[in-house]
Amino acid sequence: MKQSQLFTKTLKDAPKDEKSANAQLLIRAGFVDKLASGVYDYLPLGLRVKKKIEEIVREEMNNIGGQEILMPSLTPKENWEKTGRWTVEEMYKIKDEEMGLGWTHEEIITPMIMRHILSPKDLPKYVYQIQTKFRNEPRAKSGLLRCREFAMKDLYSFHSDEKQLDDYYEKVKQAYFNIFEKCGIRNETFLTLASGGTFSEYSHEFQTITPAGEDTIYICPGCGIAINKEVKKEKCPGCGGIKFREEKAIEVGNIFKLGSRYSEPFGLKNENGDFVIMGCYGIGITRLIGTIAEVLSDTKGLVWPAPVAPFAVHLIELSMGDVEVKEKAEEIYRILQNANFEVIYDDRDDKTAGEKFNDCDLMGMPLRVVVSKKTLEKDSVEIKKRQADLSQLIKIADILSNVQKSI
Ligand SMILES: [Zn+2]
Incomplete structure (x- = not known):
């Protein structure tokens, strides 16, 4: 699912009347x-x-x-x-x-x-x-x-x-x-x-x-x-x-x-x-x-185990208006979907990288996949499990096996 189409929005602050x-x-x-x-x-x-x-x-x-x-x-x-x-x-x-x-x-x-x-x-x-x-x-x-x-x-x-x-x-x-x-x-x-x-x-x-x-x-x-x-x-x-x-x-x-x-x-x-x-x-x-x-959950947000997560993969594109990056991200979205992974794809043009990462942590899907100009220079994407401290670069050619391994 494309996040730009999702009608729900994340909130920065919790509603005041909700204590739990x-x-x-x-x-x-x-x-x-x-x-x-x-x-x-x-x-x-x-x-x-x-x-x-x-x-x-x-x-x-x-x-x-x-x-x-x-x-x-x-x-x-x-x-x-x-x-x-x-x-x-x-x-x-x-x-x-x-x-x-x-x-x-x-x-x-x-x-x-x-x-x-x-x-x-x-x-x-x-x-x-x-x-x-x-x-x-x-x-x-x-x-x-x-x-x-x-x-x-x-x-x-x-x-x-x-x-x-x-x-x-x-x-x-x-x-x-x-x-x-x-x-x-x-x-x-x-x-x-x-x-x-x-x-x-x-x-x-x-x-x-x-x-x-x-x-x-x-x-x-x-x-x-x-x-x-x-x-x-x-x-x-x-x-x-x-x-x-x-x-x-x-x-x-x-x-x-x-x-x-x-x-x-x-x-x-x-x-x-x-x-x-x-x-x-x-x-x-x-x-x-x-x-x-x-x-x-942790201080950043929800943490869903794979069997109950709404989507297995949160794909994020950081194109900053670069058409090539956007097109490559769309292609990776299709590759993952065709391999039957459930993907939410943050294709929003009006959000900064920081906003996208914060929303991703808040929503808590098991695996984050990032496509940017920097990763594409190495024919790669960056993957990170929700609770891991560090991300790793993997070749786009190896994306399916790596995603499979990580969720
Ligand atoms: Zn006992």
Whole structure:
């Protein structure tokens, strides 16, 4: 994409009402725009990141047998009354309080699945969606970390017994770690024991360490397990260790063994008359965007890992009105695109070299490629990874292999 055509503009200063680093950077770089507290527009660059994260999540869910569906956001009161969750404060109620905007979907999927799961041989089944969710959130001041409208992946599993659920639960854990690995935050993300509800002693959260996080977790250096502050015990349940490291963290995912918490009120049984055992598994898609922005950014701007970057390459021409340099840059743009690299090409004529470099660092693509009169004198371009201190000259003839190697 040519940057001269991109309708979004970068901002020098962050908006005054936006306190969180993730929202400041994402707004300044033109990825999102704030409409209201906890409600954001996703602009072309931000939407590309969102779609890439969704695709990573979708691939991992499909790998563990997930079948994708889409349930409505608009949900009837009677479903929520069955489980006693109509009155929770998160629920946005509309249409004379007869409908609510879904903030989770157990109450919708459980009665739906009853029409399809009839016998024990229909089990297990795994169904997920990537859906816009709504939460009436009084504390929406952390940018994309806590929104009133947000995108979430929610997976629900249905089992005939606890053993089946336990086995699947472990598969989901691994799939989640694969997702966080591809999103570049695996090293900062800890499987965290949290309060478990009715069915098991603990549930599990995936908590990513960042000073912007609203949760406090205790990490056991012995076994690497973390414990949420709300369930902290004297000894580590993993290894019995007694020393912990306290960190601020943001919850990027959670997994729950629900047991029959939702199958009972809706009467979801198999033909043997047993209640179906359920699990549910969430990942905040848009929260992940905010988390990556918090964790991986530096003083110059955003730093996107290649799998979620809106573009792999930020090509910059410094032609200063020189037609030959401009033409060569256009040619390199075509060469990279023809080799299927995603390229944003800064072809703007009204920006200085310094402005182009600053925007490039702020937007945070993995690799910068610069074409100028100086580089062309050596039949070369200059390449630099986003966080590298130094750039290197490479021959134009070798550009594809070098770009491939660098992202
Ligand atoms: Zn431990």
